[in-house]
Amino acid sequence: MTALxxxxxxxxxxxxxxxxxxxxxxxxxxxxxxxxxxxLLDFNKEIIDCTKDIACAYKINFxxxxxxxxxxxxxxxxxxxxxxxxxxTIADAKRGDxxxxxxxxxxxxxxxxNADSITVNPYMGEDSVAPFLEFExxxxxxxxxxxxSGSTDLQRIASNGKPFYRFVxxxxxxxxxxxxxxxxxxxxxxxxxxxxxxxxxxxxxxxPGIGSQGGSIVDTISANSGxxxxxxxxxxxxxxxxxxxxxxxxxxRAEFYRNSFNQVG
Numbered sequence: 001m002t003a004l005x006x007x008x009x010x011x012x013x014x015x016x017x018x019x020x021x022x023x024x025x026x027x028x029x030x031x032x033x034x035x036x037x038x039x040l041l042d043f044n045k046e047i048i049d050c051t052k053d054i055a056c057a058y059k060i061n062f063x064x065x066x067x068x069x070x071x072x073x074x075x076x077x078x079x080x081x082x083x084x085x086x087x088x089t090i091a092d093a094k095r096g097d098x099x100x101x102x103x104x105x106x107x108x109x110x111x112x113x114n115a116d117s118i119t120v121n122p123y124m125g126e127d128s129v130a131p132f133l134e135f136e137x138x139x140x141x142x143x144x145x146x147x148x149s150g151s152t153d154l155q156r157i158a159s160n161g162k163p164f165y166r167f168v169x170x171x172x173x174x175x176x177x178x179x180x181x182x183x184x185x186x187x188x189x190x191x192x193x194x195x196x197x198x199x200x201x202x203x204x205x206x207x208p209g210i211g212s213q214g215g216s217i218v219d220t221i222s223a224n225s226g227x228x229x230x231x232x233x234x235x236x237x238x239x240x241x242x243x244x245x246x247x248x249x250x251x252x253r254a255e256f257y258r259n260s261f262n263q264v265g
Contacts, residue, residue, distance in 0.1 A: 003116055003139035004179040004204055004228065007088050011056045018258045019057035019090065019206070021234025022047065022079065024064055030242045037071045040064075044079045047238055050247040051254045057088040057230050059206075060115075080113050088230070089116045090206065094143065096121035096128050103131035110135045117141060119184055119206070122168055126175055133176045139204065140181055144168050144196075147186025147209030169196060178202040187215025187231070194223035204228040210257070211236030217257075221264040233257050 001009075011017060024040045024047075033039040048058065060079060065072035083089055091113060095105040102120075109118045110132075117139035122129055132140045145155050145165040155165045162170075172181060183200070185193055187209035205227065209215035212235045220231065237257065241249035 002137055002179040003088075006086075006116060006137075007056065007139075007204060007228065007230065010086055010088055013086070014053055014056055014258075015262060016054060016056045016258045017229055017231045017261045018055050018254060019059050019088075019230045019232040020047065020051050020055045020237055020254060021059045021061065021092070021208075021232050022064075022238065023061045023234045024238065028239050030244075030246050032244055032246075037068050037075065041075045041078055043238075044075075045082055046247055047250060048079075048082055048084075050251040051237075052084055052087060054251070054254045054258050055087065057090055057232075058083050059090040059092050059232050059234070061234075062091065062093040077113060080115060089114075090141070090230070091115035091118045094119050094121050095132075096124055098124065099127045099131055102128050106132045106135060110138050117182070119143060122172060126171075129172070129175060133180055138180070140176070141184050141204075141206045142168060142172055142181070144183040144185050145189050145192055146184060147188045147213050147215065151186065151189075165192070166196070169200060173200065173203075178204075182206060182228075184208065186213075187220040188213060190216065190219035190223040193220065194225070197223065197225045197227050201225075201227050204230065206230050206232060208232045208234075217260050218264050221261060231257075231261060 022044055024043055029043045033043050065076040091109045109115050119141045120129055120132055122142045156163045182204035184206045187207050207229055210231055211233045237250060237253045240253040
C-alpha cells in the first residue's frame, strides 16, 4: 500500500480530512496530568484515545520532544507506537541536509520511529531530498508556502516573475511520483493554494494554519478543489480545555473541525 493509498483509506473510514497536531508542551497541558516529562505521554495517549475515530492523521512535532533528550525521544517513540496502525502519521521534523546526512535522518524517522511521512526543507536541493524518497510506501512533504508570517521573507521572493515557492513545486515534480511527494501549504494563503491546485491536482497537501493561526475553513476547502489533502489543527484542539473534562472537550473540538471540513466540501 502506498502512503497516498493509506491516507485515502483512513480518510474514507473516518470520514475525515482532519490531522491532529501533537505539539505537546508541558507548560500548556492540563495540570491534572502532572508536570514531569512522562506527563507528555499520558497527555498524548488521551488525545489519541478520544480522537482516533475522528482524525485521519497525527502530526508529531519533534522539537517538543527532542528538547528533553533521551527521555523525550522515548516519549516520541512510544507516541508513534500508540497511534493505531491504520492512521497516517507525520513526523514534523523539517529535516534536510546533504545526502548522507539526510539518509541518516530518513532511517531515524522511517525505520526507528516508523512514521508514514516526514516534513522536509528542500532548500538544499534534490540530493538533500532524494534519500527520503528512497523509502517505499512513505511520503515526503516539502515545505512550500508555510502558514507563518515569516513565510514572506524568502518563499515569495520572485525570479523571472515566479515566486520561490513555485520553483519548489515545479522542480520537485520531476523528483518523484505524486503518491510519494506532497507539499506543506498554509491555509493562510488561499489564493495561492487555489493557483497551485491547478498545477498539482494529484499531490497530497499538508495544510496547517487553521485554528490558532487564523486560516479560513471555507476558503481553504474551496481553494483545495477536492484535491488530496490533510488539514492540520494543533493548539485549538489539544489545548481546548484545562479541566478534568479535557477528553470530552477535545473530542467535541475535533468533531467540530472534522464536520466543518466535510460540510464545506
